[in-house]
Every structure is written in structure tokens, then in C-alpha cells.
Amino acid sequence: MFGCPESDEYGWSTGYINLTLFENSRNFIWNDDDLFTFEPHILGPYTQHAMQMNFCVMKSNITILDDDGDEDDKVNRTWPPGNYCIYRTGEECPFGFNEGSLNIRGYNYSLGGNLPHMLFDSSSNFALVYCCREDGKVDQSVHLPSEFPFFLYLGPSTEKCQEIDKMDWKLDEFYLPYDNNSWLDELLPNFLSHPTHTSHIGLPLCYYQPIRKRECMYKTDDGASYNGQLNVTKYGNPCDLWTNVTLDFTSNTQWIGEFENNFCRKTRLDPPSCYINSTRSTCNIPECEKDSLSVFGKGRSYNAAKHDEQNMPSYVLDGLIRTGPSYVSERPSSKPWYLLNLEEYIEVHAIVIHRQKVWYPLNNRYVGTYVSKHRWDFLTYGAYRCDDNRNPWKHKIFRFQCKRPIIGQYVSVKNYDITDPGHEEGFLHYFEIDEIQVLGRSTMCGRRLGLITGDVYDYQIESSSHKDHDHQFTFGRLFRPENGWCAKPFDNVPWFMVDLIVPLKIQGVELQGIKAGQNVKLISSFNILYGIDRNNLATYEDPKGTIK
Structure with missing residues (x-):
């Protein structure tokens, strides 16, 4: 839920696939816990009948950090030996990996952005293609990016996640409705080692997060949010473990804070400190660099x-x-x-x-x-x-x-x-x-262009037709008390057009239905056309070739 493993300059891109169950299908279960305490690390959105799978994709092992042609700005990276799985992105798996696939059936789906390699055989069936390796010891730490949290799949022959330098891990499972284990093909993440719900399969995801914390404090809150690992006082004396501090706020459940090990923390007093023999002593935590926000x-x-x-x-x-x-x-x-x-x-x-x-x-x-x-x-x-x-x-x-x-x-x-x-x-x-x-x-x-505020005038709006006097195109604005715009019943190609006068970059379109008493009218589907010539408009596609 924090984005890709590294900053954008390293060449990461994102994509997604939306999965929607048919109306007569069972609901998603998602997880093995109760729905009240479920707090996932994997980005959605997901509901009981639909979910979005999100992907971070890098299609080259060579990352160019600067485009000036200097060879010193190129980083050539390879995947280390170990016991873990990733999605396939190119024509074949990277060196040292073997391929496998998981067939997903019974969903309506739509795609967007840059995606890993997938196999599609119908409007409701597709396969996720994995690259897995098991040529190293899972307990032997390997080097991968450690700046931001990310996921790997559990390896084919392990119950534990691959150890990674400077990262902690937690094994999560995300459940999908699934009926037939024969749809697993070749080398895959260790799906079958974990309990599954009836007619569900758990995707075994290893969630990694950096061990290292921010080692500075903000004056905004006088260090209240500091959760670094400094554990000595400003005089260099080692702090006592918080579990050994016999004060009310370290033991009473109504006072529980982020008092870990013997790290310096802000208590009721400023600034962050720790205790030695039940005596408070200040820690010397540097102030974070000031920013012009x-x-x-x-x-x-x-x-x-x-x-x-x-x-x-x-x-x-x-x-x-x-x-x-x-x-x-x-x-x-x-x-x-x-x-x-x-x-x-x-x-x-x-x-x-x-x-x-x-x-x-x-x-x-x-x-x-x-x-x-x-x-x-x-x-x-x-x-x-x-x-x-x-x-x-x-x-x-x-x-x-x-x-x-x-x-x-x-x-x-x-x-x-x-x-x-x-x-x-x-x-x-x-x-x-x-x-x-x-x-x-x-x-x-992201600012509104004026259909709500009136900065877009009525003369800039047109439509193919309107049902009657109460449903004219001038009513096709959000949050208006009128009935909204509605085309004539026999208008086979209805359209609603806004002339923005000058070229602009459009980032989204927001629609609102019409409610009249107990009746609600909603648009079930639509296409977006755009251009600078009203007689030569292009249809919006995402990804290219797929009409959105």
C-alpha cells in the first residue's frame, strides 16, 4: 500500500487488473481472519464481489539513472539466488528462474497501465505467469531494494519468506474463489502448504518493510512521532528496556505507546528520552531537515x-x-x-x-x-x-x-x-x-474545470438530443437541483460534449445519476472521446489498444 520498491527514477511503472465476480458467484473471503480486524498490506480496492490487483513492473535489468549517456549512471542488477517467486514481465523468466502459471477463471476483468505477462483465453479466463527459483537458502539473507515496503511471493519449497538484507517480513495470504487445483501448472509459489477456505486459494505473499527507521525528529510535534532506534542518552549512557521501567505509562493498558526495546521515545515530557534506573534522561536526536511545505x-x-x-x-x-x-x-x-x-x-x-x-x-x-x-x-x-x-x-x-x-x-x-x-x-x-x-x-x-462552479458556460455544452424540457444538456452538471441531462429514448448514439476552449490535460471524469422520488437512473457504461478538432476525436484507451 506504499507503492513500488524504489523511486520512479529506477524505471518502475504500474498497472492493474480489475476482477469482478459474476452476480451468481460466491463472495470474496480475502483473508483467514475475521473481517473486523483485517488490515491488509496489499493495495486494493476490493469489495465482496470485486477486487483490483496492482502491479509494479520493471522490464529491464539495466536502470539508467541519468540520460546523459555516462556509463557510471547505469545500474545492472540481477536477481539473487534464493527461494521466492515474482511475476514474469518479459518474453521469458530471468536467469535462474523457472516458469509456472495459475489459471484464474470465472471473472469479468478489465486492464490498465503496464502489466506483467499474462495469458488470456476468453473474456472470463486468464493466467498469472510466475517466475520462481529455489536455488538458495531461505535463511541466507540476500540483497534487494530496502528503501520502501514491497511484496514477493513465497518460494516453491519453503514455509518461510526469503530473508532480505535490512528488511523484516510478514507472511500474508490473500484468498481468491477457486475450484480446481489442477489449474496450477509447473513451478509456483507454495500455494498448497497453507490452509485454504472452501473453494478458495490463498496467494502466499511475503510483505517486506525496512528495519531502519527515520533517525531524526520533527519539531512539529516535538518528536512525538519519532520511532527510530537510538538507545543511548545524550551523555552516551545505554537506556534501560521499557519493560524494566516501573512507571505507570509503561505497564497500564490505557497508556500503551510505541515503547519498543530500549529506544528513545517521547513520553509526557519533551523531548524524546529514555530511563536509567527509573530516572528520565534526554536523548540527543537530531532535528529533521526543514522543508518548504x-x-x-x-x-x-x-x-x-x-x-x-x-x-x-x-x-x-x-x-x-x-x-x-x-x-x-x-x-x-x-x-x-x-x-x-x-x-x-x-x-x-x-x-x-x-x-x-x-x-x-x-x-x-x-x-x-x-x-x-x-x-x-x-x-x-x-x-x-x-x-x-x-x-x-x-x-x-x-x-x-x-x-x-x-x-x-x-x-x-x-x-x-x-x-x-x-x-x-x-x-x-x-x-x-x-x-x-x-x-x-x-x-x-486535479482542480475542477468549471461544470460545477459555472466557469464552464452553457454555450460550451452540447448533446446529441434531450428527452424533454426538464432534461436539457444545460442540466448536465454535478450537484444541480434540476433533473440532469437525458437523451431521447430512440437516440441510438447519445453523446454529451464539453468545449473547454483551450487545450487542457484531463485527469478524470465524474458522473452523477438522476434521482426522482424512488427512481434512480445511472449510466452503466460509456466511452470517452477527446481531441482538439470536434470532427476528429480519438477514443481514450488504457492500456493502448484497449478502449476504456
């Missing part, structure tokens, strides 16, 4: 989990910090959330949460932060994570620093603390936020 959020639109009238969600974006009331979710509420609409594409670097009330039951002990280009992606695991799920503990300011800048329009915050609604029902924690500040840079993209 703008603050976004104030006055923007939002959505939020249920609340009471005294704690409105609008308070989160009023620009007032520790002045006046804050937003508090209703109770009980499992996984309460808050969604901020930035109303344009922002390159998000960090999300800062301000709070007023940090005592039980207003605990935020397992908080996720997400950035996406679509409003509800965070509810279906289709949004990119900014930071790991973190524990803000009793801190009134906490900075979620994104692992890498993420471009998106929507920022969401979700509290996962006590996610099982069957456990002490009625005693789930409240979710309280005083203010959200998004730190980043404007991309000057």
Missing part, C-alpha cells in the same frame, strides 16, 4: 463518521487549534474515520493531527492515514498509506510522515483501536480530532 486543509470540504451536535466535523478544518470544541465521533463506532477533500491534487508529505482530549475513552492507539485520488478508496483498501498505522498515545500533536510523497485529492484518517464490535459493545473508544493539517505542495492539477 505549504499547509492545506482549512476550510475544505469533508466527510466523517457519526458525531453529536456539540462536536461537529467542521471543527477539524476551522483553523482553530486548542480553541473551541473539537470533532468527536459517536460511540459505539467500529473503525471511526475522517475524510478531508483537498479539492485539488496535492503532493502530500505529512499529515499532522492535533487533539485536545487524550484520556480514556478518547484513545487513538492504532491510527491509519491514507491519501487517494478517489473519495472512498480508503474504505475498500484502495488508498495509499501515508505512514504505518501508528499509536499517537497521549500526544496532542502527532505528525504522520509519509514514507514517500503521495499525490492525491483525499486524505483520510481512521482509528482502528478495538475493532471488534462484539467485544464490550458500547465501550468502543471515541475518535477525537481538533485539527488536521496536510503538509505538501500543490501540483496545480
